[in-house]
Amino acid sequence: MGALEKILHLGSRKNVGQQMLWQGDMVSEFEPLISRIEQDAPYKLSIFPDIMELKNKAEKVFGSVAVCSEDSLHSNMIDLPVTCAEAIVQLGLRRAVNTRLMSGWYQDKLFFLINSEKSSSTLHEIVIRIMLKDTLGLTENFGIQRGLTYGPTEIGTEASIHGLIHMYAPDGGVLRSPFLPYHGNYRRIKILKNKVILLTRHPADRMVARVCMNNDSTGVKLFNEKLAAGTAFNEMFELNINSSLRYDLEWMSGWLFTLKHTGLLYQVRYEDMLKDPHKHFNGIHKFLTGQEITQSISDQISDKMSRTKSGGDLQPGATKARSYPKGYSGKVGVWRDYFNEKDIETYNKIVKSFLEYDPKAEGLLDIYPDLKLDE
Amino acid sequence: MEEILENSLQFILSRTEKKSDTTNYSRENTIASSESLKKIQWALDNILDAALIKNSLLAEVNALREAADQHFGPQPEAVESDLHRLMHELPVNMVEATVQLGLRLVTNKRLQANWYKDRLIILINAEKSGSTLHEIVIRDIQLHILKQEANFGIQRGLRYGPTEPAYGTFHGLIPLFAPDGGILRGPFLGHAGNIRFVKELGAKVTFLCRHPADRLVARGCMTGDFFGLTTSKEDVDSGEVFSKLINEHALPQSLSTELHWMVDWLEGLGHSERFHIMRYEDMMKDAKAHFEKLHKFITNAPMSDETWLAIQSNMSRTSGGDLQPGNREERHYPKGYSGNIGVWRDYLSKDQITAYNDCVKRFVDYHPHSDILFTVYPDIYIE
Numbered sequence A: 001m002g003a004l005e006k007i008l009h010l011g012s013r014k015n016v017g018q019q020m021l022w023q024g025d026m027v028s029e030f031e032p033l034i035s036r037i038e039q040d041a042p043y044k045l046s047i048f049p050d051i052m053e054l055k056n057k058a059e060k061v062f063g064s065v066a067v068c069s070e071d072s073l074h075s076n077m078i079d080l081p082v083t084c085a086e087a088i089v090q091l092g093l094r095r096a097v098n099t100r101l102m103s104g105w106y107q108d109k110l111f112f113l114i115n116s117e118k119s120s121s122t123l124h125e126i127v128i129r130i131m132l133k134d135t136l137g138l139t140e141n142f143g144i145q146r147g148l149t150y151g152p153t154e155i156g157t158e159a160s161i162h163g164l165i166h167m168y169a170p171d172g173g174v175l176r177s178p179f180l181p182y183h184g185n186y187r188r189i190k191i192l193k194n195k196v197i198l199l200t201r202h203p204a205d206r207m208v209a210r211v212c213m214n215n216d217s218t219g220v221k222l223f224n225e226k227l228a229a230g231t232a233f234n235e236m237f238e239l240n241i242n243s244s245l246r247y248d249l250e251w252m253s254g255w256l257f258t259l260k261h262t263g264l265l266y267q268v269r270y271e272d273m274l275k276d277p278h279k280h281f282n283g284i285h286k287f288l289t290g291q292e293i294t295q296s297i298s299d300q301i302s303d304k305m306s307r308t309k310s311g312g313d314l315q316p317g318a319t320k321a322r323s324y325p326k327g328y329s330g331k332v333g334v335w336r337d338y339f340n341e342k343d344i345e346t347y348n349k350i351v352k353s354f355l356e357y358d359p360k361a362e363g364l365l366d367i368y369p370d371l372k373l374d375e
Numbered sequence B: 001m002e003e004i005l006e007n008s009l010q011f012i013l014s015r016t017e018k019k020s021d022t023t024n025y026s027r028e029n030t031i032a033s034s035e036s037l038k039k040i041q042w043a044l045d046n047i048l049d050a051a052l053i054k055n056s057l058l059a060e061v062n063a064l065r066e067a068a069d070q071h072f073g074p075q076p077e078a079v080e081s082d083l084h085r086l087m088h089e090l091p092v093n094m095v096e097a098t099v100q101l102g103l104r105l106v107t108n109k110r111l112q113a114n115w116y117k118d119r120l121i122i123l124i125n126a127e128k129s130g131s132t133l134h135e136i137v138i139r140d141i142q143l144h145i146l147k148q149e150a151n152f153g154i155q156r157g158l159r160y161g162p163t164e165p166a167y168g169t170f171h172g173l174i175p176l177f178a179p180d181g182g183i184l185r186g187p188f189l190g191h192a193g194n195i196r197f198v199k200e201l202g203a204k205v206t207f208l209c210r211h212p213a214d215r216l217v218a219r220g221c222m223t224g225d226f227f228g229l230t231t232s233k234e235d236v237d238s239g240e241v242f243s244k245l246i247n248e249h250a251l252p253q254s255l256s257t258e259l260h261w262m263v264d265w266l267e268g269l270g271h272s273e274r275f276h277i278m279r280y281e282d283m284m285k286d287a288k289a290h291f292e293k294l295h296k297f298i299t300n301a302p303m304s305d306e307t308w309l310a311i312q313s314n315m316s317r318t319s320g321g322d323l324q325p326g327n328r329e330e331r332h333y334p335k336g337y338s339g340n341i342g343v344w345r346d347y348l349s350k351d352q353i354t355a356y357n358d359c360v361k362r363f364v365d366y367h368p369h370s371d372i373l374f375t376v377y378p379d380i381y382i383e
Helices: A003-007 A024-043 A048-062 A084-102 A121-136 A151-156 A183-192 A203-212 A217-229 A234-238 A245-259 A270-275 A277-289 A295-308 A341-357 A359-367 B002-016 B034-050 B058-072 B082-086 B094-112 B131-144 B161-166 B192-201 B212-220 B233-238 B240-247 B255-269 B280-285 B287-299 B305-316 B350-366 B371-376
Strands: A110-115 A173-177 A195-200 A265-269 B120-125 B182-186 B204-209 B224-226 B229-231 B275-279
Touching (some): A024 A048, A084 B094, A121 A195, A121 A277, A195 A245, A203 A234, A203 A245, A203 A341, A234 A245, A234 A341, A245 A359, A265 A270, A277 A295, A341 A359, A341 B350, B034 B058, B034 B094, B058 B094, B120 B131, B120 B192, B131 B182, B131 B204, B131 B287, B204 B255, B212 B350, B229 B240, B233 B240, B240 B350, B255 B371, B275 B280, B280 B287
Parallel strands (some): A110 A173, A110 A195, B120 B182, B120 B204, B204 B275
Antiparallel strands (some): B224 B229
16 A cells, blocks of 8 residues: 555545544544644655544544545545545645645645656656655655545546645645646646646657557457548547647647746656657756756666556556557657548648647747648 | 524635634644534534435534534634635634535535536626626526525635636535535636536536627726736727737637637537526527526526516616626726627727637637537627
């Protein structure tokens, strides 16, 4: 069980009402402990041991709880319901996080990794955690995790830097997600002054990689049929879904434009990581810590990189169900192997109309001069 | 009943009015008492027992608050600051935590039973389209026809309802803002996550829009400093503000954002029977027919004459009246009231009309589902 799970292993939500067994004056012991955590928070690097103490105390009062069943949670409302023990732990976290926020504690301790899928974001999250631990002395993230399948963004429907986001990393760390570049999110980043790493990949290659990402044999079969019929990528062009080409273009352009001159943004490309990993990760390290990367960290990155490639043990998701009928989708320029003429034509048409529609989108061409595909 | 409502709202809303330093938390106020804890337990049990039986849990939540007050003693108030406007869930005191615990349990139980299906309405709107009036009308219909009490729920320093914590995003705590159902209004964005969220919530959705050219003028006449748009009365006089709204796509109030917003919702939920589209223009043209359709959507029953009279009374109080929201001192109408249909003719220059049409055309050419705009506004291009 990892640190995230240790902090809150949850009870079944089905009989939550029956779990509330108040045991006399023990409850009143929470308040001094919570007050202590709150007051000490700005002066400590980690409140993990204090929160564990609070959790243990809460479980003594309310009873230990079994591991939560995913089925009993709401996929979009993960904060409902809550057990008494959780409520007490969250109360302690809220108060500690608040004092840290008020003192600007998170400015150089909490970082956002904003990414789209299939751009090696898992590797980047792992590497950034190593950098923060080895160079800044920050321990691994811990915080509330209630049956999440995709990290702390789920509460805001995968898009929002919401008001409770610090609860997922009360000691700082890295929060990864495909956050949307809408005004609420960048206003929040500017006020909180958190540094942002924007990880991008060429939209055509990313589309291919995303479509190759099937979760089961049925998906693979369907994908192969569509690929043979020349329709495998139609949905990614047309639908208003999180992974579509339109979404990707708007997402990249929006972040580049809004955070460009804030000093808070560091934009990195998947393609540059493959070309020169040391230069790529050294840039990230300098941005996060102000220092050159150490040999020890470089060695750890080399190890992790080899393990996140196809078939590696650090590949996330249902990797056994992935199918690459025309070669591994992690390759730069893989669209050449998968797109047919019509796909290229449709892709270019959408890119062209987007560049005409959105005047600020020109920034995209600075990063991807080859955004339009050779026909 | 009014007294209970008043007391409860005062408790919930009092967090917005006072300022204090929450870091000085007094532990001396806590007096351990098994009796008071039992009362909290009893109140929590009561709420859960009543969740699916009673229409309103206001009294039960009030009892929980009183029990928590008694046990925990005086508590620090919420803080008002820019930071807390964004992070309004932080901090929380013991009483609030207890009340929220009760609310979380009860909203969960109701969600699982699909309880909000006919009791919660989401009003998605752009500014300057009569949304305050629509919120009032929907509340009245819920109160008088469906016998639902007014909303109550957590309110901690919010100035613009439950959308503020996530800026246009439905977030996991949103049912806590209307645990008994009611109406939640906001300029929610039509992104995939929100659309999925609405489906899980099971609420009915009303979508209120206005012709983008007229709305742009009305928004421009609303001077002040909001979300990156800072404008003065001089900017309205010179027309500069309208150029900004047409050309600066990054502004949340821009023409581009609005076109996107409309298409995303219409494309995402427009086909659903639980989605009701309303146009500001239809209200102005034939208010009775407009609100009859809304009434039918909410109650599944025809609108009575009595209800129509009540709506008319509210309508007369909105245009420049006491129901106008916001700071009216900051509104500026040098070329006439911006609520009129076709008001763009009075405010936009020839160049601005050209720029507007260019922007719409670029969007239409770009977005694969932009055709849907013309089903709602065939006259979206202006001459």
